[in-house]
Amino acid sequence: MIPSIKQSSGFNTIYKSYMIAFFIFLAAPLMVVAVFSFNDSQFPSFPWQGFTTDWFFSAEGEKIGIFFDSELLDSIWLSIGIAIVTTLLSISVACTNAFLFERFDFPGKSFLYMLMLLPLVIPGVLLGVSILVFSSEIANYLEDYWFIDLESLRPGLTLVIIGQFAFITTICTLIISARLKKFDRSLEEAALNLGASPLMAVFTVTVPFLKPAIVGAAIVSFLMSFENFNTTFMLVGSDAPLTVAMFERLREGSTPVLNAISLLLMLGSGVLAIINITMSKKSS
Amino acid sequence: MSSLRVTSPFKLGLWLLLAPLCLWLVLLIILPHLELLVFSFTEPEDGSFTFGFYQEFFLEPLYWRTFVRTAVMSIMATILTLLIAFPVAFYIAKMLKGRSKGIVFAMCLIPFWVSELVRTFGWMILLRESGVISNFLQWSGMSAGPVELLYTDATIMLGLVYTSMLFMVVPLVSTLDSLDDSYIEAGYDLGGTNWNVLREIVIPHAVPGIVSGCIIVFMLSLGNYLTPVLLGGKDSLWFTEQIYTQFITRFNWEQGSAFGLLLLLLSSLIVWAGLKLSGQSFAKTMG
Numbered sequence: 001m002i003p004s005i006k007q008s009s010g011f012n013t014i015y016k017s018y019m020i021a022f023f024i025f026l027a028a029p030l031m032v033v034a035v036f037s038f039n040d041s042q043f044p045s046f047p048w049q050g051f052t053t054d055w056f057f058s059a060e061g062e063k064i065g066i067f068f069d070s071e072l073l074d075s076i077w078l079s080i081g082i083a084i085v086t087t088l089l090s091i092s093v094a095c096t097n098a099f100l101f102e103r104f105d106f107p108g109k110s111f112l113y114m115l116m117l118l119p120l121v122i123p124g125v126l127l128g129v130s131i132l133v134f135s136s137e138i139a140n141y142l143e144d145y146w147f148i149d150l151e152s153l154r155p156g157l158t159l160v161i162i163g164q165f166a167f168i169t170t171i172c173t174l175i176i177s178a179r180l181k182k183f184d185r186s187l188e189e190a191a192l193n194l195g196a197s198p199l200m201a202v203f204t205v206t207v208p209f210l211k212p213a214i215v216g217a218a219i220v221s222f223l224m225s226f227e228n229f230n231t232t233f234m235l236v237g238s239d240a241p242l243t244v245a246m247f248e249r250l251r252e253g254s255t256p257v258l259n260a261i262s263l264l265l266m267l268g269s270g271v272l273a274i275i276n277i278t279m280s281k282k283s284s
Numbered sequence: 285m286s287s288l289r290v291t292s293p294f295k296l297g298l299w300l301l302l303a304p305l306c307l308w309l310v311l312l313i314i315l316p317h318l319e320l321l322v323f324s325f326t327e328p329e330d331g332s333f334t335f336g337f338y339q340e341f342f343l344e345p346l347y348w349r350t351f352v353r354t355a356v357m358s359i360m361a362t363i364l365t366l367l368i369a370f371p372v373a374f375y376i377a378k379m380l381k382g383r384s385k386g387i388v389f390a391m392c393l394i395p396f397w398v399s400e401l402v403r404t405f406g407w408m409i410l411l412r413e414s415g416v417i418s419n420f421l422q423w424s425g426m427s428a429g430p431v432e433l434l435y436t437d438a439t440i441m442l443g444l445v446y447t448s449m450l451f452m453v454v455p456l457v458s459t460l461d462s463l464d465d466s467y468i469e470a471g472y473d474l475g476g477t478n479w480n481v482l483r484e485i486v487i488p489h490a491v492p493g494i495v496s497g498c499i500i501v502f503m504l505s506l507g508n509y510l511t512p513v514l515l516g517g518k519d520s521l522w523f524t525e526q527i528y529t530q531f532i533t534r535f536n537w538e539q540g541s542a543f544g545l546l547l548l549l550l551s552s553l554i555v556w557a558g559l560k561l562s563g564q565s566f567a568k569t570m571g
Binding site: 003005007011015018019022023025026027028029030031032033036043046092093096097099100104106112115116118119120121122123124125126127129130131132133134137162165166169198223226227229230233234243246247250251254258259262265266269270272273274277281 | 297298300301302304305308309312313314315316317319320323368371372375379381386390391392393394395397398399400401402403404405406407408409410414415416419446449468469472478499503506507508509510514524527528531532537540541544547548551552555
């Protein structure tokens with residue numbers, strides 16, 4: 001089954017066709033989404049009515065293109081904002097976590113490490129509702145006993161960010177720890193010998209070494225936040241981020257404007273994916 | 285050992301680093317789930333202790349049937365994903381070398397950087413009555429009229445397998461990568477057939493990858509919401525949907541909490557069983 005072992009040509013042909021079929025399976029849904037964003041029709045389906053870019057650029061009439069659909073545009077900006085804040089938060093905590101787990105020994109470390117991994121196995125919907133319940137309880141308590149009305153503890157943007165942060169931090173921690181593990185401690189000691197304070201040594205030697213991992217984790221975190229649906233959907237208030245807005249439209253029955261935005265998303269995440277993959281290759 | 289960890293700044297540093305971790309875990313993970321636990325046992329009227337919400341789950345067939353259905357379909361989706369992904373992972377890890385290997389592997393990864401919503405939308409366009417496949421079947425004469433391929437269990441299964449494919453392929457490729465070709469060659473030299481080599485050498489070596497892939501895929505399927513709702517239609521009956529309904533539509537948080545904990549219990553049980561059966565540790569499998 002490996003190249004050095006000869007197989008019958010029939011076997012090889014079947015195996016190759018299987019691989020090709022697999023890649024068609026992977027690509028098919030993405031291809032049709034892309035193709036139908038150019039269909040000159042009210043529905044993203046057959047019959048093909050001719051090529052148009054109206055679903056991107058048309059400002060008025062029956063077809064409102066994505067660049068003029070203020071509802072979807074607003075939700076894109078909202079999602080970008082949420083993703084930036086979530087990324088900054090997750091990366092900061094992930095860095096401290098990585099140093100904690102890689103550099104320190106303390107009682108209960110392996111237990112804490114296991115707890116840290118837990119968000120990976122909690123279904124997103126559940127993470128969302130548990131944070132919803134908990135924050136509402138705190139909000140109710142504050143309102144009843146202290147007469148403080150904390151709007152940010154009610155469903156809305158703050159909760160969405162908190163909910164996404166809760167699981168994205170784990171992923172960022174794993175990415176940054178993996179890189180910190182490879183760091184040669186003697187470099188840091190050299191800095192210390194040259195008179196740097198421990199903190200200075202970390203910031204001038206270790207952090208630059210971690211930079212590729214931090215950028216990689218930031219890309220992953222940005223996309224996970226931007227594309228998250230399950231947790232977001234449970235915590236969302238009146239302003240809908242992109243995934244929620246798209247979901248509502250999909251249920252109503254969609255126009256090809258959704259294909260157009262999907263195509264843009266594909267291009268965006270494709271570019272980020274390629275940056276990330278080439279970067280991780282370079283750093284390893 | 286190191287100069288960073290000799291004196292009292294070490295202790296201070298430790299506490300400074302422990303603080304964000306503990307705040308995050310306690311405030312966002314542990315306490316919220318404890319709160320769910322408390323909620324699920326509390327009578328909303330007078331705050332007294334009750335088993336009522338769990339009783340409701342077992343007494344109402346719709347609820348426990350949805351639960352069992354979700355579990356069974358997730359297990360099936362996991363097995364199916366493994367069967368489809370294994371040959372692909374083997375091909376990437378063992379049949380390809382150098383540049384082409386990197387490219388093919390990247391081709392596997394890139395579709396999954398795209399939002400799940402977009403991927404599911406793609407399947408809707410392909411499968412619906414006026415969709416691509418239905419039109420193709422009519423055009424080629426294989427079907428007389430439009431065919432509705434959406435809103436069946438098979439569609440949900442397809443969506444689940446597609447969505448989680450990456451999380452099976454990646455761990456499989458990385459374990460199969462570490463299998464030295466010479467072991468496989470030795471297997472053949474000793475007169476083994478393809479099947480023997482696969483069963484005696486390749487699969488035993490791949491067990492860690494299989495376990496972590498299966499666990500992740502199972503968790504993702506169990507917790508999935510978009511795929512069953514969009515591809516399964518109104519009668520998709522997925523347990524996360526029940527949780528959503530209880531919390532958001534009916535505003536019955538106590539019942540929803542009980543459901544949530546049952547889901548968590550089920551997923552923990554299956555993950556634990558998977559780890560026990562294969563003798564793997566949680567930290568190693570996830571990290």
